[in-house]
Amino acid sequence: MADEAPRSAIPFSINNQYVRDLSVENPNAPMIYGSMKSSPEIGINVNVEARRLQETSYEVVLSLQVEAKSGDQAAFMIELQYGALVTVSAEMDDERLQQILLVGVPHHLFPFARSIISSATxxxxxxxxxxxxxxxxxxxxxxxxxxxxxxxxxAKASTEQGDAPQG
Structure with missing residues (x-):
């Protein structure tokens, strides 16, 4: 269509992704395997942080804390910090920058972090x-x-999710 504005260049690039920290605890093994009668209750805490490294370079860290309980016993606990080095366009206003760092980048990182959590369980x-x-x-x-x-x-954003589905 002639009235459509041309698509602008992608405003950010993810230069590198990495596991910054990973902790997996299975404190009641092996007894928990025989004592669980149903799927454990799952609690998930999500946190996103971004910090400037250089003028247009940032580190974005997606943190996931997962705790599974069966009754009053911990089944497992997983803490993951999954990071990325990101370069953004120099002509970015603060509101758009915040959207990219706390929404766009974590959206791209999430499938990788989800896979790591799944493998750890x-x-x-x-x-x-x-x-x-x-x-x-x-x-x-x-x-x-x-x-x-x-x-x-x-910048920072966080939330808690409860009862995530067990696959």
């Missing part, structure tokens, strides 16, 4: 945990509504 002797997709835009909106203060070099 399998290696712990449990069925794979398939975390439901996360709406990072809603996560940021909730954080903003809570009155979170932001500065020019760091």
């Amino acid at each position: 399998i290696e712990s002797g449990f069925p794979p945990l398939l975390i439901s997709p996360i709406d990072f835009r809603q996560l940021l909106s909730k954080q903003q509504a809570a009155g979170a203060s932001e500065n020019g070099s760091a």
Whole structure:
């Protein structure tokens, strides 16, 4: 269509992705395998942080904390910090920058983090945990509504999810 504006260049690039930290605990093995009568209750905490490294370079870290309980016993606990080095366009306003760092980049990182969590649950002797997709835009909106203060070099958003489906 003639009235459509031309698509602008992609405003960011992910230069590298990496596991920054991974912790897996299975504190009640092997007894938990025989004592579980049903799927464990799953609690998930999600956090996204971004910090400026250089003028147009940022580190974005998606943190997932998963805790599974069967009754009053811990089945497993997994903590993952999955990071990315990101370059953004120099002509970016603060609002758009925040959207990219706290919504766009985590959206791209999530499938990789989800896969790592799933593999960790399998290696712990449990069925794979398939975390439901996360709406990072809603996560940021909730954080903003809570009155979170932001500065020019760091930003943060977090939430908790309960009872994620066991795959």
